[in-house]
Every structure is written in structure tokens, then in C-alpha cells.
Amino acid sequence: xxxxxxxxxxxxxxxxxxxxxxxxxxxATADCDIHPQRANDKVLHPYLEKRWVEHMTTFGSRLRQAYxxxxxxxxxxxxxxRRDAWPPEGGGPGSSLSFMQKQLLDENNCVLGILNPTxxxxxxxxxxxxxxxxxxxxxxxxxxxxxxxxxxxxxxxVVPFEDADVAVKEIERYAADPHFVQVLMLNxxxxxxxxxxxxxxxxxxxxxxxxxxxxxxxxxxxxxxxxGWPSYYIEDMVGHAQSCQTFLTSMVIEGVFERFPKFxxxxxxxxxxxxxxxxxRLDKLWNRLRVETPHLKRLPxxxxxxxxxxTTQPMEEPAKREQVLDAxxxxxxxxLLFATDYPHWDYxxxxxxxxxxVQEQKKRDFFLNNALKLYxxx
Amino acid sequence: xSLxxxGGIDCDIHPAVPNLKALHPYLSDxxxxxxxxxxxxxxxxxxxxxxAPISARPDWRMEGKKPGSDLQMLxxxxxxxxxxxxxxxxxxxxxxxxxxxxxxxxxxxxxxxxMAKEWLDKEPRLRASIVVPxxxxxxxVDEINRVAPDKRFVQVLMLVxxxxxLGKRHYWPxxxxxxxxxxxxxxxxxxxxxxxVTPVGWPTYYTEDYASQAAAFQQGLSSLICEGVFTKxxxxxxxxxxSGFTWLPAHLWRLTKFWRGLRMEIPWVDRxxxxxxxxxxxxxxxxxxxxxxxxxFQKLMEHMDSDxxLLFSTDYPHWQFxxxxVLxxxxxxxxxxxxxxxxxxxxxARLTETVQ
Numbered sequence: 001x002x003x004x005x006x007x008x009x010x011x012x013x014x015x016x017x018x019x020x021x022x023x024x025x026x027x028a029t030a031d032c033d034i035h036p037q038r039a040n041d042k043v044l045h046p047y048l049e050k051r052w053v054e055h056m057t058t059f060g061s062r063l064r065q066a067y068x069x070x071x072x073x074x075x076x077x078x079x080x081x082r083r084d085a086w087p088p089e090g091g092g093p094g095s096s097l098s099f100m101q102k103q104l105l106d107e108n109n110c111v112l113g114i115l116n117p118t119x120x121x122x123x124x125x126x127x128x129x130x131x132x133x134x135x136x137x138x139x140x141x142x143x144x145x146x147x148x149x150x151x152x153x154x155x156x157x158v159v160p161f162e163d164a165d166v167a168v169k170e171i172e173r174y175a176a177d178p179h180f181v182q183v184l185m186l187n188x189x190x191x192x193x194x195x196x197x198x199x200x201x202x203x204x205x206x207x208x209x210x211x212x213x214x215x216x217x218x219x220x221x222x223x224x225x226x227x228g229w230p231s232y233y234i235e236d237m238v239g240h241a242q243s244c245q246t247f248l249t250s251m252v253i254e255g256v257f258e259r260f261p262k263f264x265x266x267x268x269x270x271x272x273x274x275x276x277x278x279x280x281r282l283d284k285l286w287n288r289l290r291v292e293t294p295h296l297k298r299l300p301x302x303x304x305x306x307x308x309x310x311t312t313q314p315m316e317e318p319a320k321r322e323q324v325l326d327a328x329x330x331x332x333x334x335x336l337l338f339a340t341d342y343p344h345w346d347y348x349x350x351x352x353x354x355x356x357x358v359q360e361q362k363k364r365d366f367f368l369n370n371a372l373k374l375y376x377x378x
Numbered sequence: 379x380s381l382x383x384x385g386g387i388d389c390d391i392h393p394a395v396p397n398l399k400a401l402h403p404y405l406s407d408x409x410x411x412x413x414x415x416x417x418x419x420x421x422x423x424x425x426x427x428x429x430a431p432i433s434a435r436p437d438w439r440m441e442g443k444k445p446g447s448d449l450q451m452l453x454x455x456x457x458x459x460x461x462x463x464x465x466x467x468x469x470x471x472x473x474x475x476x477x478x479x480x481x482x483x484x485x486x487x488x489x490x491x492x493m494a495k496e497w498l499d500k501e502p503r504l505r506a507s508i509v510v511p512x513x514x515x516x517x518x519v520d521e522i523n524r525v526a527p528d529k530r531f532v533q534v535l536m537l538v539x540x541x542x543x544l545g546k547r548h549y550w551p552x553x554x555x556x557x558x559x560x561x562x563x564x565x566x567x568x569x570x571x572x573x574x575v576t577p578v579g580w581p582t583y584y585t586e587d588y589a590s591q592a593a594a595f596q597q598g599l600s601s602l603i604c605e606g607v608f609t610k611x612x613x614x615x616x617x618x619x620x621s622g623f624t625w626l627p628a629h630l631w632r633l634t635k636f637w638r639g640l641r642m643e644i645p646w647v648d649r650x651x652x653x654x655x656x657x658x659x660x661x662x663x664x665x666x667x668x669x670x671x672x673x674x675f676q677k678l679m680e681h682m683d684s685d686x687x688l689l690f691s692t693d694y695p696h697w698q699f700x701x702x703x704v705l706x707x708x709x710x711x712x713x714x715x716x717x718x719x720x721x722x723x724x725x726x727a728r729l730t731e732t733v734q
Contacts, residue, residue, distance in 0.1 A: 076640045191579040192586070225597040226539040226575040226590065231546065234640040235600050238633050239577070242593035246576035249589045254582060273628035281592055281622050281667035288431050288697060289585045316631035318681070319652065326677045327628065330669070346639060 027364065029350050030112040030371035032311045033215070033268050033339035034104065034153075036146055037079075037119065039091035043145070047137035055130055062126045064221035073233040077345035085343035093343035097146055104342045105152055108350050111368070112377055113153045114339075116184055116215055116268060117142055121158050123186055124219035132160040135170060139180075147179040154375060156184035156213050164200040171201070175208035181375040183210050187240070187247045187270065188218030194254025202256055202263050211264040211309070211374060214247065216240035237346075244270035245278050248304065252282060255295040257303040264374070265308050269341060272310040273327040279304050305332060309374055311339035312366070313348040322356045328366075337374065338367045380709040382702070386718035387729065388465035390566075390619045390662045390691035391456050393497050393504075394446035395421075395471040395489065404488035404495075409481070421472040421485070425568040426696070430584060435697040445695040449500055456694035457503055459702055464722075464729060465692075466532060467506040468566055468619060469493060474512045474537055475570045482511035483521065490525050498530045505729070507535035507564050515548060519555045526559040532728040533562050533617065538591060539569035544598045545605030553611050560727045562615035562660075565598060567591040592667065595621040596629045599659065603633070606646040608658045615725055617660045620693055622667040627681035630655060656684050660725050662691035663705065663717060665698040672708040679713075689725060690718040 038044060045053050065072045077083065079093050085103070087096035094100065105113060122134025138158045147155050157180050159167035174180040183205045191197065193214075205212045217240060223229045224239040244267050257263060282300035290296065296303075310331065316324055328336060340347050350367060358366075372378040395401060398420055402410055412418065426433040434445030438455045446452065457465060473485040489509045497504050508525045510518035525531050534556045542548060544565065556563050568591075574580040575590045595618055602608065602616060630652040637644075637651055647654075668675050682688075692704055705714065723730050 076643065187578070189578045192576065192581050193578060195582060220578055222577055222579055223573050224577045225543055225601070226569055226573055226577075226594045227544060227598065227601070228542045228573050230543045230597070230601055230604070232604050232640075232643055234633075234636050234643055235543070235597070235604055237640070238600050238629075238636050239597055241629070241632055242596050243577040245593045246578055246581075246586070246590050249586050250576070250578060250581060253586050253589070271628070271632050273631055274625060276669065277622070277624040277628060277667055278589075278592070280624060280669055282589055284665065284667060285432070285585055285589055289588075291431070292583055292585055314632075314635065316628060317635045318627070318631045319634075319683070323627075323677075323681055324631070326674075326681070330674065346636075 026109040027367055028109050028111045029338055029367045031104070031108065031110045031340050031342070032114045032266070032337040032371050033313060034113045034115050034342050035094050035119070035344065036115050036117055036142065037092050037094035038141070039095040044134065044137045044141055047140040048133060052130060052133040061120050063124055063219040064126060065219055073236045076233060080345055081343045082345055082347055097150060100342070101150065104340065108340070111152060112371055112375065114182060114213070114375070115142060115146060115153055115155050116213060117156070117158055118186065118215050118217065123158060123160055124162065128160060128163050132163060132166045135160045139170065139174065143179055154181040154377070155179055156182040157210070158184050159201065161185045161198065161201055162190050164198055167201045168204040171204040171208055171210070175210070181210065181377070182213045182266070185212055185214045186218030187214050187216050187244050188220040189247070190220045192250035192254070193247055194250035194256050199256070199259070202260050206260045206263040209262070209376070211266050213266040213268050214244070215268040216244055216270040240269065241271045241274050245274060248278065248308065249282065252300045252303050253293055253296070255293070257307045258296055263307060266311065266337065266374070267308065268311045268339070269313060270310070271314060271316055272312065272331060272336060273316040273324060275304065275310065276327060276330040305335070309335050309337055309370070311337045312353060313339040313341045314346045315348055315353045325356065325358070333362045333365050334370055336366050337371045380705040380707055380714055381711070382460060382705060383715050383718040384461040385463040386460060386690050387722035388456065388460065388462045388692050389617065389689040389722055390664065391452070391465045391467055391694040392446050392470055392696065393452060393467045393493070394444045395469065395492065396444050396447040401485070401488040401492055404491040406484060409484040409488070421475065423470065423472040423475055423568060424571070425587070426470065427584060432588065432697050434695040438695040449497060452694065453501065456692055460692060460704060462503065464503055464505055466726070467493060467497060467504055468535055468564060469506070469509055470566065470568060473509060474540070476513065479511060479514040479517060482513040483517040486511045486521055490521070494528060494530070505530050505532045507531065507533040508561070509535055510552065512536055512540055512570070515551045519551050522552070522555040522559065522561070526561065529728050529731060532726045533564040535564050535566060537568040537570060538565050538594045538598050539573070539575060541570065541572050543601035545601035545603070545607050547605070550607070550610065553607055553614055557611045557614045562617050562725060564617045564619050566619040567621065569594070592622040592625050596625055599629070600633055603647060603651045603654055604644050606644065608654050609646045609648065615658055615660065617662065617689065617725060619662050619691070620665065621661055622665055623661040623663065623688065624667045624678060626655070626661065627678070627683070652683070656686070659687070660689050660721065661687055663688045664691045664693040666706045668706050675706060675708045685713055685716050686721055686724070688717045689722050
């Protein structure tokens with residue numbers, strides 16, 4: 001991640017030991033969370049009806065948040081991005097395919113990159129009809145300008161998940177298109193995601209044999225905490241983990257995994273070390289309260305293990321770094337998907353995320369094989 | 379199970395207000411009239427539906443009485459079997475859930491006076507937390523100042539989910555008063571239900587409501603740290619009650635990492651969050667949302683990175699364990715002693731003043 005102090009004199013030079021890179025051999029990697037951004041709104045115009053182009057220009061996106069442009073919590077870095085991610089030809093970070101190819105795909109020996117077009121993508125606009133049009137445009141733009149020119153990249157279908165019927169149509173449109181390997185949701189849904197109004201989305205994704213990637217963040221409109229809105233960006237960021245805990249809880253307890261046995265879910269950019277504790281809590285609680293949820297047939301931890309994958313970025317970093325391996329052992333080495341979150345500031349570098357000895361096979365699964373298998377690229 | 383230590387200090391039990399009528403002697407004429415005139419209902423929070431299995435252990439339920447509402451039964455169920463020397467009563471009657479500041483203050487006062495008279499006067503092993511009208515921090519401070527001279531009150535009680543995040547300056551007068559009197563802030567599971575308990579809205583099932591408490595504790599802790607409560611009040615102790623606690627290591631790994639990347643946003647946080655927790659935050663041990671194997675539990679305890687964080691609790695009458703199996707298996711004798719005696723004493727200054 002970027003850590004920069006701009007207003008103070010540079011500290012005296014100190015000799016630091018060079019961190020030992022583990023992945024120096026440049027093992028092939030799969031990167032399961034890459035964020036393409038549009039250079040400007042005009043790139044979507046060719047894919048939007050005239051009415052919606054005018055609407056976009058006149059009223060803007062209007063999310064369930066306060067500001068027209070930019071997030072309610074100012075990010076930690078401009079565009080929440082790495083300082084070196086601005087393409088030489090102009091445009092914001094993540095807006096240039098050629099620069100992404102060079103800076104990310106080539107550099108990391110990335111053989112499979114999953115594009116998650118988050119941000120202002122139509123998924124949670126107050127005007128749902130407009131949002132659905134923008135989702136469609138996003139998918140066409142991504143398909144023609146990113147996925148077709150670059151075979152290493154695969155797409156996530158951006159769906160207006162708050163309107164399940166429309167989302168299903170969008171899934172069906174691309175279900176047979178090999179450029180798309182996942183359905184994209186944001187975790188801050190308008191209502192608990194396990195509730196019936198969303199089931200058609202999961203059913204359609206499972207029928208198309210596509211996992212649903214649930215990216216942290218979103219604009220459901222409710223505060224990120226049960227105590228209301230926190231003051232700081234750091235609380236919002238750290239809060240993605242708690243917010244995804246409640247997301248996962250809803251999915252388990254409402255029985256989504258029981259109802260749709262082929263449904264697979266990826267939690268993206270929410271951390272992972274919290275999963276064991278939550279699973280233990282849910283198991284214990286379900287044993288006590290199961291009279292309330294007769295539709296569940298198995299332990300919550302079993303549903304989680306069989307249906308849920310997690311991307312790794314931002315890796316949790318205990319003071320004793322090797323302790324994170326315990327968390328991975330408890331989740332399962334077959335369930336983690338390496339991700340960088342390029343071009344964002346809290347990017348994880350594949351040469352630094354596992355700075356301790358790890359068995360070769362586990363490393364290969366973590367960096368590559370799990371993703372190839374999940375996304376049908378093996 | 380791990381063997382318990384005689385003379386343990388139980389840091390979370392729940393004597394129950396049997397009904398509004400029981401508070402009548404402790405309410406002013408005005409509030410007594412209001413109860414009758416307006417036909418007020420009981421203030422039992424939906425956080426613990428009275429007949430839900432978790433709300434009371436089957437063998438701790440009583441025919442025709444609310445669980446936890448009878449002193450003799452509490453002695454038999456919660457104090458004697460665990461050879462407890464001191465137990466801290468956290469009354470969860472829902473006065474913090476009221477919207478009216480004045481009504482909140484009137485009822486909080488009644489609950490505290492009822493607690494002193496009906497429980498503390500009758501049972502020397504009991505101590506209590508001060509219930510405060512969280513609706514208005516000035517009124518809450520008044521109540522702390524009124525009750526604090528009674529040294530049997532050892533803590534100030536808040537719920538983990540209220541109007542706004544726990545660390546906000548809005549609440550600082552309460553923390554200042556608590557620090558001044560040497561009272562920890564006890565933060566208990568529960569909500570005033572001002573917001574949905576989850577960031578994705580109101581859940582369908584009670585199971586989700588209870589599960590979400592652990593997430594709320596994580597966010598409450600983030601708020602207290604990030605807002606600088608422990609920088610402003612370095613001597614303040616916060617005790618997280620009935621939080622499940624096993625979420626702590628992973629949460630601190632994440633929070634500390636982001637603090638490194640974003641500390642320019644909260645420059646007053648001058649120590650790593652994990653270090654702040656070691657010096658200022660404690661957690662009760664029940665419920666233990668622990669792993670299925672003892673070996674995994676040992677690793678988890680290593681992740682906790684300190685043997686001073688956990689405090690013994692039964693969570694009586696909530697149904698968190700059976701028989702006398704109150705402690706998770708695999709704790710060493712020395713750690714059991716710390717959890718049951720040394721850590722509570724180090725946390726609650728008033729216990730050592732009056733325990734002797």
C-alpha cells in the first residue's frame with residue numbers, strides 16, 4: 001500500500017534489510033480483483049440510448065450517498081489509487097488497457113485477470129431503470145474494449161441486483177459468452193442479500209454455472225454499522241469485513257446455499273481471517289436456535305466451506321506474519337483466490353503477500369490453481 | 379472443560395427487572411402516573427426474546443417468573459455452583475431504548491435504585507453496573523455522579539449499538555465521568571434499534587440479529603480507537619460484554635494494517651490499535667465462539683497475544699453452556715486463575731477496594 005508523508009522533511013537515510021521476496025521466480029498468477037475504470041463518461045455513450053446519455057449528463061448517477069462526484073469518505077489517496085498507476089497517455093488509474101497490460105499483467109506474470117468494474121457502474125443508482133441501462137453499457141464496453149482485445153482478462157457481468165428480474169436478463173445475455181466468468185454484486189445491498197427478492201439472481205447465476213462475486217462496498221443506503229455512520233474512511237474500510245460478515249450470515253441463515261446447491265459465491269476485498277470465527281459463532285448459534293430455521297439442513301460452517309471462496313487482498317497482517325497461515329488452514333487452502341486490487345492504493349504485491357515459507361503446492365493453489373478451477377479456466 | 383478456580387469473579391450476569399411494577403417504588407410520581415395513564419408496556423428488548431432458547435438456560439428458567447428475576451435462584455444457579463466470590467450485575471432492562479431523554483433518565487435512576495435495594499443490599503457477593511440514560515450524555519453524567527459514591531457500582535453500562543458510533547465525541551462526557559470515578563465502561567451486546575443491526579438492513583431471523591452483535595463489537599471497537607477515546611482518556615478501561623471475543627485477533631490484524639496506511643487521517647492515534655487493546659480493552663469469555671478442536675483453540679489463544687484480555691463470565695441466565703462447563707477446554711491452570719481472578723481485579727479498581 002502507499003504510505004507517504006508529504007509535508008515533512010525526509011528522515012535521515014537508514015539502511016533497511018531488503019525484504020526477501022518469496023515469489024521471485026515469477027510463478028504464474030491469477031488476479032481475481034482488477035478494477036478497470038472509464039477514462040470519462042463518454043466512453044459509455046456508444047452503448048447507451050440517447051435518453052440515458054441525456055439523463056446522465058443532466059442528473060448524474062445519484063447514488064444513495066451525499067455527493068455528486070467522489071465518495072462520502074474521502075479516500076486515502078487520489079482516486080484510491082497507487083501513485084504510479086496513472087497511465088502515461090492520460091486518463092485515470094485503470095483506464096488504459098495497454099498500461100494495465102504492462103504494469104500489472106506482464107509484471108506479475110498474470111495469466112488470468114478478473115475484471116470487476118465497481119464504482120459508478122449503475123448497480124445501485126436511485127433511479128433503477130437508469131442504473132440498469134448503465135449496467136448494460138458497462139458490460140458492452142468491458143466486452144468490446146477490454147475482454148476481446150486481451151485474452152488474459154475475463155469479465156464479471158455487472159447486474160442491477162436490486163431489480164432481480166432485470167439482473168437475470170443481464171446474466172442470461174452473457175451466460176454463454178466465454179469472456180464472462182462471474183456475476184458481480186456489491187455487498188452493501190438495499191436489504192439483507194439472503195432475502196427472497198434476490199433469489200432469482202442466484203438461481204440464474206447457478207444455472208449459468210457462474211459464481212457470484214460479491215465485492216465489498218456499495219450503496220445500499222444503510223449505515224455501515226448498527227450504530228450509524230462512523231467518522232472516518234479507515235472505519236469504512238475496516239468495516240467492509242463486518243459488513244461482509246452480516247452479508248454472509250444472511251446468505252447462510254436464509255438458506256440460499258441450501259436452496260441453490262450449485263450456487264458459488266466469492267467474497268471480494270473483504271479480508272478473510274474473520275471467516276473462521278464467524279463460522280464457529282454461527283454453528284454454535286444455529287445449534288441453539290435451529291427451531292427458527294428449519295429450512296437449514298447442515299451446519300452453517302459446512303455451507304460456508306462448500307459454497308464460499310474469498311479473494312486475498314487486503315491480506316491480514318498479524319505482527320507474527322505466519323499466524324495468518326492458521327487462518328488459511330482453518331478456511332482451506334482451496335478456497336482462497338489471490339488478488340491485487342489493481343490499481344488501488346492498498347494493492348497487494350504477489351511477491352510480498354506470503355513472506356514466510358509455504359508448501360509449494362499450497363502456494364500454487366493460492367496464486368493460481370484455485371482461480372483457474374473456480375472460473376473454469378483449467 | 380477447564381477446571382474453575384474457587385473465588386472467581388463473574389463479570390457478566392443479568393438480574394432481570396421482573397416487570398415495570400417492580401420499579402414503581404423507585405420512580406417519581408410523575409413517571410408512575412405516566413406508566414398507568416399511558417398504559418406503558420414492559421421495556422423488554424427484542425435483543426433477547428423471552429422464550430428464545432438463548433435467552434435462558436432450560437434449567438435456569440422458573441415457572442411463572444422471568445429468568446434472572448429471583449435472587450434466591452440466582453444464588454443457586456449462578457453464584458454457588460461456580461464458587462463465585464463476586465458477580466457483576468448488568469441489567470439489560472431496555473431503558474436505553476426509549477426515545478425520550480427525560481423518560482430514559484427517570485427509568486435509569488429507578489433501575490439503579492432498584493438494583494441497590496433489591497439485590498446489592500441483600501447479597502454481598504453482588505456488584506452492579508450503572509445504567510445510564512444514553513439518550514442524553516449530560517443526563518448520563520448526572521446519573522453517574524449520583525450513583526458513583528456507592529462503591530458497589532463498579533462500572534458504567536452501555537449497549538454496543540446506539541444512536542451513533544461509540545467513539546464519537548458526543549459520548550465523551552460519559553467517558554470523562556467514568557474515568558474520573560475509576561469506573562470502566564462496560565459495553566454489552568444489544569441495540570437501541572435506531573438503525574438496522576446490519577449494514578444490509580433489518581434481517582429476517584433472530585439468529586441473524588444475535589450473530590450480528592459480534593460485527594457490531596468490531597465496529598464499536600474501531601470507533602473507540604479511531605476517534606481517539608483512549609488518547610483522550612488513557613486510564614479508561616472498556617470491557618466488551620458477551621461479544622463472542624474470538625473475532626478479536628483477525629479484527630486487530632486488519633485494523634492495525636489499515637492504521638499503518640491511513641494514520642494521517644487519525645493522527646491522534648499514536649499507538650497501534652493492537653497495543654491500545656492490550657492496555658485499555660478487556661472482553662468477557664462467555665460466549666466463547668471457539669473452534670471445534672482444542673489444538674485450534676490453543677492457536678487462537680496465541681493469536682490473542684496477551685493473557686490479560688479475558689474476564690470470567692457465566693452470562694447468567696443466557697444459555698451459552700450446559701452444566702458447569704463454563705470455560706472452554708484447554709486453558710492452563712495459571713490462565714484460568716488470570717481469567718477468573720487476576721484480570722477482573724486489575725480491570726475493576728473498585729473490586730479490590732471492597733473485596734477485602
